[in-house]
Amino acid sequence: MTQAPTFATEAPAEATELLRFATAGSVDDGKSTLIGRLLYDTKTLFEDQWNAVEAVSAGRGDEYTDLALLTDGLRSEREQGITIDVAYRYFATPERKFIIADTPGHIQYTRNMVTGASTADLALILVDARKGLVEQSRRHAFLCSLLRVPHMVLCVNKMDLVGYDEEIFKRIEKEFCSFTTKLEVPDLTVVPISALKGDNVVSRSENMPWYQGPSLLHHLEKVHIASDRNLVDVRFPVQQVIRPHSNDNHDYRGYAGQIASGVMKPGDDVMVLPSGFTSKIASIETADGPLQEAFPPLSVTVRLEDELDVSRGDMLCRPANQPRVTQDVEAMVCWMDEQRPLRLRGKYAIKHTTADARAIVKDVQYQLDVNTLHRDEAVEELKLNQIGRVTLRTTKPLLCDDYRRNRSTGGFIIIDESDNRTVGAGIIV
């Protein structure tokens, strides 16, 4: 990629789907080069960005134009040549719009990886074909399975440096597959690539005729994500009550929110939690008019046939399919605070769906070593980037599901009440 690209002029088509994917990697596994390659080959990279990167690279005497300069946006990152934080990148093809959450791979950035994976439809893990699986690859795979990222792609990169050797690829593929059988990885695709040379990134490579699978981009465009949403369990956390107080809409009372899961229709029986009152959906409204059915991730306003006392933090569900209502929460917690650890008996604020509560740590059951999956049961606290199983008692009932079943009603954040910082993320088990 030492040549400036030739820029084509075709526009992506209308009504494309959105796919969010997370990448994790360290300085030299070629992640930035791969992202640069995707942006470059989908013609997302702009001329002025290219020129700026080329100028900086040339000024530093780099052998190649360093595409990491595109993603490393902060001054300290460029100075230190490392990625510190999650960076968001965007590109589109005629099939889909993509949001990349690009996160650093080193263990000290576990919290950033967890953040990037929390919203991802797909996780992209890179390994260097010369080195094979390393501790970091296993850790990434574990974190993505913990966060229930529905699809995983392992890219075996730098195939050009191992002579495009099928045996090397097969060996890494087999080792990774055997590791992931111990995790919960519902969908795994393994692709041999060279990000630098472009093999199997956008189009199938002639250098690896033995590989019969899709190119990476083709897979990103085609992987079936529509079924990843939970369309079974109706969960509608109420964000706000809309009451116009105007003469035209004097009696209007609507419940605004984003559908977390399930499909809602006018006429459906619903139950309001935690009160337990039941009613029927009178209408599902948007500023563009009423909907005959509504599903995730749409933001709508639901009106009920009966006047009930419903407020922010309440949840609408079906009478025969309710979330758990509990003050005792078992969760895997990733601690994100560098100043203070999570402590036994510690008190925190938590945010779960649209509800706020306070919680006390009743038990720290174990800390999990994210590299070996070994459990240390002697601990009484979790430090920055540590993950462990914790028991919480909340001041009011949470309306929740297992994270495994529902990523929206199964996750929460932990907030330090003294300074309002977000200090942890919890996954309800």
Next chain:
Amino acid sequence: MSDYRVSHLAALEAEAIYIFREVAATCQRPVLLFSGGKDSLVMLHLAQKAFAPAPIPFPVMHVDTGQNFDEVIAFRDERVAATGVQLLVASVQDAIDRGLVTEPPDGTRNRIQTPVLLEAAEKYQFDALFGGARRDEEKARAKERVFSFRDDFGQWDPKNQRPELWNLYNGRVHPGEQIRVFPLSNWTELDVWRYIGDQGVELPPVYFAAEREVVDRGGMLFAVNRFIRPKDGEPVFTEKIRYRTVGDATLTAGVRSDATTVDQIIAEIAATRITERGATRGDDKTSEAAMEDRKREGYF
């Protein structure tokens, strides 16, 4: 919609509406920063949709450099009147007259907007300020949270940002601190234009190509107006141009264009190979980290 598929624009809209509602439900005194530019017009449109049929439950505020395109100010006032929302104007000229800020020798007022913004936020005790910034605009922005915490001095600390997981945004602040909220974080320039076309969002005329008298300064075309005066001997010529961004009139350049409709603009943008800010904003060319530095000071 029976196959439960959602287009990417519908998904982005749903996310933005969710963000508007979260802020309205959890913050004490939100305000929407509103200039009459396309991103802020899209923001106003989304805010209307988020609370319909109720009115927008917060005011809008323009940090007015006093160096705006006249058409944009006229359009701003027209939209405010049509929406019925309250408009607050924080005037940079007034702040210069009062001695709060000093006009830089080059006459550009971009950077001195910051103290004016912070003063107004303090005066009205705003704890949440909506901005139309997008992560695709600039690489420091690519790292900024949707709910971006600012301390008592309005400063952004890129190394000490609150982790942002799922859609659980943390908007808690102590008195004097603020959250800047960016509902369009995940939109690209093309998404904004597609949405404008899809929703029929009205825009001021400067966004559409017309024959304008221009001067060429460093490869950028600036239309001659009451802020851009030709220097001695500087050639003035007529070009068909439009504006991709509408910022301070003293440093926002136009691009050559034949696009007089939103569809034509979308076709041109899809084909363009230069970023929005790179093409048209003198203020970002200062250095590799120009935006990061300004944001640290409390800029939008």
